[in-house]
Amino acid sequence: MAKHNKKALKAYKNTEFLSGPDARSVRMLSEFIEPLHRFRRNGVRDTIVFFGSARIKSKKEALKNYRRLVVTSKKSKHSSISLQRKIETARSELEMSKYYEDATKLARMLTSWSKKLKGRGRFVICSGGGPGIMEGANKGAYLGKGRSIGLNISLPFEQSANKYVTDELNFEFHYFFMRKFWFVYLAKAFVMFPGGFGTLDELMEVLTLLQTNKIKKKVTVVLYGEEYWKRIMNMQAMLKHGVISRADLKLFAYKDTPQDAFEYLVKELRKNYAYETEEI
Numbered sequence: 001m002a003k004h005n006k007k008a009l010k011a012y013k014n015t016e017f018l019s020g021p022d023a024r025s026v027r028m029l030s031e032f033i034e035p036l037h038r039f040r041r042n043g044v045r046d047t048i049v050f051f052g053s054a055r056i057k058s059k060k061e062a063l064k065n066y067r068r069l070v071v072t073s074k075k076s077k078h079s080s081i082s083l084q085r086k087i088e089t090a091r092s093e094l095e096m097s098k099y100y101e102d103a104t105k106l107a108r109m110l111t112s113w114s115k116k117l118k119g120r121g122r123f124v125i126c127s128g129g130g131p132g133i134m135e136g137a138n139k140g141a142y143l144g145k146g147r148s149i150g151l152n153i154s155l156p157f158e159q160s161a162n163k164y165v166t167d168e169l170n171f172e173f174h175y176f177f178m179r180k181f182w183f184v185y186l187a188k189a190f191v192m193f194p195g196g197f198g199t200l201d202e203l204m205e206v207l208t209l210l211q212t213n214k215i216k217k218k219v220t221v222v223l224y225g226e227e228y229w230k231r232i233m234n235m236q237a238m239l240k241h242g243v244i245s246r247a248d249l250k251l252f253a254y255k256d257t258p259q260d261a262f263e264y265l266v267k268e269l270r271k272n273y274a275y276e277t278e279e280i
Helices: 021-041 059-075 081-114 133-143 176-185 197-211 226-232 235-240 246-251 258-273
Strands: 047-051 124-127 148-153 170-173 187-192 220-224 253-255
Touching (some): 021 170, 047 081, 047 133, 081 124, 081 220, 081 258, 133 148, 176 187, 176 197, 187 197, 187 258, 220 258, 235 246
Parallel strands (some): 124 148, 187 220, 220 253
16 A cells, blocks of 8 residues: 655755754845845834943942942941952942943934934934843933834843834844844944943944945944043054054044034934935
8 A cells, every 4th residue: 555655844844954054054044134124124224323332231220239239338347358349340330331321312312313304214223132232222212212223142141132122123143244234234323332342343343344445335433432442442553553544543433422422423424314314
């Protein structure tokens, strides 16, 4: 008697295959096509990208932690070296929290401004979707009653999407290079807040693409927090040693307040895209 074979599983429904090494190119392509589909469906034309540390806390959270440790220290008869170090760390976190608050304020200002422009989906706030500066940026857009994008990345120790990212614009990437592509492809401006290795990586990627003219469009780059950035990166020393040119220093501008950054960004965006962004 003839054997009746089971119906074969279609390749695109074979999860074992799709999760394996032979389908890596399919997964990469998915991280290009699926975001493209969603951006088009939601009418997102371009973005203002906020980069910065995931570890920077809001002022409320940092102040609460600092006060808790100070109270603990006062109650203790013999304050340990470990506790004193925690207090110093908490004091530094409290000082750095100003950048979270500034990111929130700047994103809110930009969102309110962009909503007055013709067309929907202009200069949408975009972040890495996680905590810290990223949360501050998404929060600012939320307070400005606008949408915002979160381009998250799967990591072993962090990070989950913050609660302010617009649901339909909440993405989760596996591949760093595809995430970076979507940061750059839609961006008309970047605001680089203080951060660590990840932020430095993103900043240098953007500056390299601009320096080598791989980015053809007009893009505005703001390094927010001049004191921090000049301490972390000595551009004048690089110029002195001949590894960058003086023209490279014009690829970005330092700003220290939300108002100054807002005015500079709006001026540059209007200059570069005036034909597209007439106010309503």
